Amino acid sequence: MKIVVLHGQMHKGSTYNITKLFLDKLSDKDPEITEFFMPKHAPGFCIGCFNCFTKGEDKCPHADVVQPIVKIMEEADLIILESPCYVFGISGQLKTFLDHMGYRWMPHRPHEKMFSKIGLVISTAAGAGAKKVTKELKRNLFYWGVPKAYSYAKHVGALNWETVKPEKKKQIENEVAKLAEKISREVCNVKPGIKTKAMFKIMKMNQSSNDWNMTDKEYWIKKGWLNGKNPW
Ligand SMILES: Cc1cc2nc3c(=O)[nH]c(=O)nc-3n(C[C@H](O)[C@H](O)[C@H](O)COP(=O)(O)O)c2cc1C
Structure with a gap:
């Protein structure tokens, strides 16, 4: 099993x-684990050039930093985002x-491998x-096409x-153990549910009538997604 972790901070x-x-x-x-720590491994701020959307992800001024991370994410079975x-x-x-992952959102050019993670x-x-954070992170995974995502949000009462507190740590350990067991059982065996399929269908309709971003549209055509093929 391959796991990629994007840490939203450098400190432990x-x-x-x-x-x-x-x-x-x-x-x-x-597991084979690859970890990225932000900002050490983060690209520069998005400059809003739209190159990734309209010319291709390799034309992003930060592609040399972004793309190696994206490739590892595409190969992973489990993607962990934390902050x-x-x-x-x-x-x-x-x-x-x-x-920098905007171009990979379902309205643009989702990667087919995301639909089984x-x-x-x-x-x-x-x-x-903490729940606001996990909700936001989960939303990113959903729009990348990741069909199943678990959340763990905790108010630790500490800086x-x-x-x-030791009793809080014990509680965390128990909760983590339960959730990890669930993930262990399901990983490498995930199929898109109704919500992902419905969103993909809406995006497919959008792409059918897309007459402004040919980079996106040609991608969908090349994948066969406008001709009845699905990414899963
Ligand atoms: C800039 C900053 C903003 C924070 N904002 C909040 C907040 O909105 N709500 C909250 O409960 N704690 C807030 N905290 C506290 C941290 O979220 C909390 O201590 C967290 O557990 C720290 O995680 P870490 O030990 O991984 O850094 C903030 C801390 C910092 C440094």
Whole structure:
């Protein structure tokens, strides 16, 4: 099993440590794990040139940083996105990477391999907002075509992992173990559900009448998706 992790921060706080607990629990699957830490591995900010949408992803000024990560994500069975809650949202450094994935959203050029993956999104907050982060991360996975994603959002009542109370850590360990077991059972055996299929169908109708972005439209034609083929 291949796992890719996009860490929304560099430091090893509560979010990192919870992610690590998940990775440890998934170790019975003998995973090959690739980790990226933002901003160390993040591209520069999106400059809004639209090159990825209209000319191709290789024309993005940050393609040399973005594309190697994208290739590894395409090969992964499980994609983990995690971020601490910063002012009720994801960290800016992770958002910078996610912006560069805009061309891979279903309205544009989703990759067929995304439709068989499983996702896991993780966030911690001191007191409120972790669910807002996981919701946002999950939305990205959905629009990339990832049909199944699990969330783990925790209010840790602390500013770092060291000061999270022992009883809270125990509770986290138990919850992580349960969820990891579920993921272990399902990974490599995922099929798109009704929501993903419906969204794909709507996007297919959009592409049929698309007369402004030929890069997107030609991609759909080449894949055979406007001729009855599906990416799953
Ligand atoms: C810039 C910044 C903004 C934050 N915003 C929130 C917030 O909106 N709600 C909250 O409960 N905690 C907030 N926190 C606290 C962290 O989300 C919380 O301590 C989290 O568990 C830290 O995770 P980490 O140890 O992985 O960095 C914020 C922390 C920082 C540094």
